[in-house]
Amino acid sequence: MWMPVSELLQALERTRVGELVRESAFPYVEGTHVLGLALSVGTVVWFDLRLLGAALRTRPVSEVFENLKGWMFAGFGLMFLTGVLLFTSHATKAYANPYFRTKIALLLLAGVNSGVFHLTIDRRRAEWNDAPTPPLAARAAGLTSLLLWFSIIAVGRLVAYSM
Amino acid sequence: MMWDTLQPWVKVLGGSAFAQWLGQSTDRIAWLFVFHLVGLTLLLGGTLVVSLRLLGVGLRSQPLRQLARDMAPWRTAGLLLMLVTGALIFTGGAVSYFEGQWFRRKMQLLLVALIFNSTLFRSVTKADEGRVSPWLARVTGGLALLLWFGVGVAGRAIAFF
Numbered sequence: 001m002w003m004p005v006s007e008l009l010q011a012l013e014r015t016r017v018g019e020l021v022r023e024s025a026f027p028y029v030e031g032t033h034v035l036g037l038a039l040s041v042g043t044v045v046w047f048d049l050r051l052l053g054a055a056l057r058t059r060p061v062s063e064v065f066e067n068l069k070g071w072m073f074a075g076f077g078l079m080f081l082t083g084v085l086l087f088t089s090h091a092t093k094a095y096a097n098p099y100f101r102t103k104i105a106l107l108l109l110a111g112v113n114s115g116v117f118h119l120t121i122d123r124r125r126a127e128w129n130d131a132p133t134p135p136l137a138a139r140a141a142g143l144t145s146l147l148l149w150f151s152i153i154a155v156g157r158l159v160a161y162s163m
Numbered sequence: 164m165m166w167d168t169l170q171p172w173v174k175v176l177g178g179s180a181f182a183q184w185l186g187q188s189t190d191r192i193a194w195l196f197v198f199h200l201v202g203l204t205l206l207l208g209g210t211l212v213v214s215l216r217l218l219g220v221g222l223r224s225q226p227l228r229q230l231a232r233d234m235a236p237w238r239t240a241g242l243l244l245m246l247v248t249g250a251l252i253f254t255g256g257a258v259s260y261f262e263g264q265w266f267r268r269k270m271q272l273l274l275v276a277l278i279f280n281s282t283l284f285r286s287v288t289k290a291d292e293g294r295v296s297p298w299l300a301r302v303t304g305g306l307a308l309l310l311w312f313g314v315g316v317a318g319r320a321i322a323f324f
Binding site: 034043046141154157161 | 196207208215233284314319322324
């Protein structure tokens with residue numbers, strides 16, 4: 001049975017979790033979401049900078065990824081969890097907020113960028129794994145990722161200012 | 164106390180035309196926070212990666228000295244971005260920030276973190292790996308995480324408490 005979106009949002013806000021976050025846990029959840037940037041975007045930037053040939057140039061690309069991936073995935077898991085909790089606490093306002101919508105769209109684009117990278121140039125990684133400066137397509141994916149993540153940080157902050 | 168010595172200067176700064184101009188626009192402050200967080204991502208992300216390496220829980224295949232040297236310019240860029248945007252955010256609301264206990268805690272921690280960064284952290288990450296005992300590396304990594312994330316936690320607390 002389908003529920004109108006507005007009712008679904010209100011139902012989310014009325015849950016125990018929504019109430020708890022809104023009325024007491026908000027500073028801790030929001031603080032974790034902000035500092036979680038270090039673990040999520042703060043680790044993915046090193047992989048992006050390696051793809052760009054701007055950092056860790058002497059290390060193989062695979063090594064950089066293998067070293068970072070556990071922390072990176074843990075970081076994005078933490079961001080997703082705290083992000084969902086924050087959304088639950090103010091679902092109606094967040095849903096209507098243009099910056100929030102932009103943020104979700106940019107997150108989807110970051111996913112598409114990563115997917116395209118893995119399905120195209122990354123398939124031939126063996127050929128450029130050790131290259132200090134990876135091929136253009138890989139650099140483009142790294143730069144796109146960096147720009148998207150910094151834009152996501154920007155709109156995320158603007159959500160907080162416009163609610 | 165040192166805070167009392169600084170008080171008259173903070174009043175002058177907060178009363179300046181520039182401070183009024185900064186503080187009167189929520190948009191300007193919001194954008195300063197955006198760049199403050201971009202700086203945070205570079206500084207805390209870089210600190211996290213080097214610290215995990217020091218703690219021996221990640222990136223073990225990368226030589227410590229090279230890793231720290233590769234990341235240093237980005238960590239420094241992040242730190243400078245945070246210092247500049249932080250100083251401007253402070254200017255926009257100088258007198259009220261200055262009275263806050265979390266703001267003062269943040270500044271004290273920041274001072275300790277900066278001193279730590281240019282002494283112990285610097286010498287341990289620049290030394291030849293064989294010459295640093297594993298426990299000293301672990302203590303340095305742990306302290307780096309505590310201090311820098313402590314600055315971050317105090318910073319978030321300014322907004323809420």
